[in-house]
Amino acid sequence: MNNIWGDMAQxxxxxxxxxxxxxxxxxxxxxxxxxxxxxxxxxSKEGNKESPILKASAIIGPVAISxxxxxxxxxxxxxxxxxxxxxxxxxxxxxxxxxxxxxAYTPLGIAYALIVLRxxxxxxxxxxxxxxxxxxxxxRQVIEVLLFILAIGVGAYTGFLISxxxxxxxxxxAILPALFLASGLSAGAAGNLIVALxxxxxxxxxxxxxxxxxxxxxxxxxxxxxxxxxFSSLYFTGGAAAESLASLSQDIWASxxxxxxxxxxxxxxxxxxxxxxxxxxxxxxxxxxACCSLTGVLALRHFIIYAGQSYIS
Amino acid sequence: MNKRxxxxxxxxxxxxxxxxxxxxxxxxxxxEGVTRLQVRVEGPFGEAPHLHYKYNRVSCxxxxxxxxxEVCPTGAAYIGDDGLVTIDDDKCIGCxxxxxxxxxxxxxxxxxxxxxxxxxxxKDTRLARGEQPACVTACPTDALYFxxxxxxxxxxxxxxxxxxxxxxxxxLGTKPRIYRIPTKRGGIES
Numbered sequence: 001m002n003n004i005w006g007d008m009a010q011x012x013x014x015x016x017x018x019x020x021x022x023x024x025x026x027x028x029x030x031x032x033x034x035x036x037x038x039x040x041x042x043x044s045k046e047g048n049k050e051s052p053i054l055k056a057s058a059i060i061g062p063v064a065i066s067x068x069x070x071x072x073x074x075x076x077x078x079x080x081x082x083x084x085x086x087x088x089x090x091x092x093x094x095x096x097x098x099x100x101x102x103x104a105y106t107p108l109g110i111a112y113a114l115i116v117l118r119x120x121x122x123x124x125x126x127x128x129x130x131x132x133x134x135x136x137x138x139x140r141q142v143i144e145v146l147l148f149i150l151a152i153g154v155g156a157y158t159g160f161l162i163s164x165x166x167x168x169x170x171x172x173x174a175i176l177p178a179l180f181l182a183s184g185l186s187a188g189a190a191g192n193l194i195v196a197l198x199x200x201x202x203x204x205x206x207x208x209x210x211x212x213x214x215x216x217x218x219x220x221x222x223x224x225x226x227x228x229x230x231f232s233s234l235y236f237t238g239g240a241a242a243e244s245l246a247s248l249s250q251d252i253w254a255s256x257x258x259x260x261x262x263x264x265x266x267x268x269x270x271x272x273x274x275x276x277x278x279x280x281x282x283x284x285x286x287x288x289x290a291c292c293s294l295t296g297v298l299a300l301r302h303f304i305i306y307a308g309q310s311y312i313s
Numbered sequence: 314m315n316k317r318x319x320x321x322x323x324x325x326x327x328x329x330x331x332x333x334x335x336x337x338x339x340x341x342x343x344x345e346g347v348t349r350l351q352v353r354v355e356g357p358f359g360e361a362p363h364l365h366y367k368y369n370r371v372s373c374x375x376x377x378x379x380x381x382x383e384v385c386p387t388g389a390a391y392i393g394d395d396g397l398v399t400i401d402d403d404k405c406i407g408c409x410x411x412x413x414x415x416x417x418x419x420x421x422x423x424x425x426x427x428x429x430x431x432x433x434x435x436k437d438t439r440l441a442r443g444e445q446p447a448c449v450t451a452c453p454t455d456a457l458y459f460x461x462x463x464x465x466x467x468x469x470x471x472x473x474x475x476x477x478x479x480x481x482x483x484x485l486g487t488k489p490r491i492y493r494i495p496t497k498r499g500g501i502e503s
Contacts, residue, residue, distance in 0.1 A: 005351035010421040036418055077407025077427040084406050088387035095386035095410055134400070164384060166485055167416035224426035309413065
């Protein structure tokens with residue numbers, strides 16, 4: 001429609017796009033992978049062996065966060081001024097707190113990867129990095145604990161980042177950081193499983209792999225619970241918050257939610273548990289289900305980013 | 314005493330002519346395709362023959378509790394000594410957090426500077442010279458008032474104290490400093 005007051009393009013409430021959704025996914029994947037890798041090491045009986053799962057998380061952790069941060073930097077309107085965010089901090093901003101956390105998390109993740117992969121690096125022609133891994137080995141305990149704590153922070157921070165915007169009722173909820181942390185764990189478990197099975201010759205019958213596989217159901221149930229809490233709190237808040245529930249029945253993002261998040265992300269992994277155990281525990285089946293979980297988490301981040309910004313109070 | 318600059322938009326006097334919009338563009342060198350200030354003509358409301366329009370000024374609300382300042386990671390969005398929400402172009406990296414967080418959707422990326430941009434009541438130009446913002450001066454029907462609400466003698470204080478006014482989205486706790494005098498149906502009595 002023509003109007004006399006000028007261009008309306010800048011007033012589109014959807015400011016952040018898929019690049020940010022991919023970043024949120026990558027940050028969740030990285031944090032979840034690290035949490036599961038280190039967590040399983042702590043609970044495992046053979047603590048001194050580098051398990052395939054831990055090696056997988058040592059790769060996914062730093063790689064995913066680096067790719068995510070690359071997305072973030074190139075989404076800036078001034079990508080070559082990104083260093084300004086590293087020297088100026090406004091600590092009322094969740095983003096500034098996140099930058100501070102990532103500034104510690106990313107190098108620690110790389111350091112931890114060098115420690116865990118010190119014996120594997122020569123296989124990938126990266127042998128020159130092994131001495132650094134050896135050098136860092138005495139500090140393993142400290143790095144591990146710090147990295148674990150920071151990973152909880154990074155996983156939850158992506159939720160705080162967007163829930164801080166009180167104009168968007170679907171985003172401005174207390175449950176979002178918890179939901180993102182839970183779905184990050186789901187992505188991390190899936191990512192670890194895929195890398196362990198494909199790159200580190202883990203077999204489908206391994207004790208670790210079975211344990212990791214067993215995490216699927218509780219994590220999915222937690223996610224579903226958090227989603228129910230999110231939507232019911234919107235419903236009972238009423239007003240603009242209740243109106244944002246239309247995102248579950250209207251437009252493309254409703255399809256992304258029902259087909260992507262619920263169908264691929266929840267239903268397929270849950271239904272796969274009813275398969276005969278001989279089929280269920282094959283490598284191919286495990287990788288397929290893990291890919292479905294990853295797709296579901298990616299779809300959830302897209303749904304939250306787009307549907308969340310589409311309804312403004 | 315601190316200044317508390319506010320603007321009052323009398324929607325009875327406004328005719329939606331966009332003189333303010335053009336004056337702003339010219340004074341602040343706002344590039345084509347983006348806008349610091351629009352007056353949207355909304356309606357008609359009611360049933361014929363008793364129809365009326367609403368003239369909705371869309372511009373930075375100069376919130377006293379500004380979400381954009383709270384979320385800005387680098388401090389590029391800040392509140393100056395004069396209490397006005399302002400942007401330091403050199404500190405802005407264009408993460409667009411402020412644009413997403415603004416409940417009024419009045420922030421945008423300036424295509425020339427690549428920094429976030431919005432109305433600042435002409436703080437660097439006309440206000441610095443002791444003049445009124447360009448929109449206020451250009452308005453042909455004197456529908457806009459600007460001044461210090463902490464000065465009990467000022468015209469804006471008098472208006473806020475004597476007229477029915479409203480502000481937008483006060484439920485979000487932003488304390489916007491654009492006051493609006495709503496349209497009285499059936500003619501102008503002021």
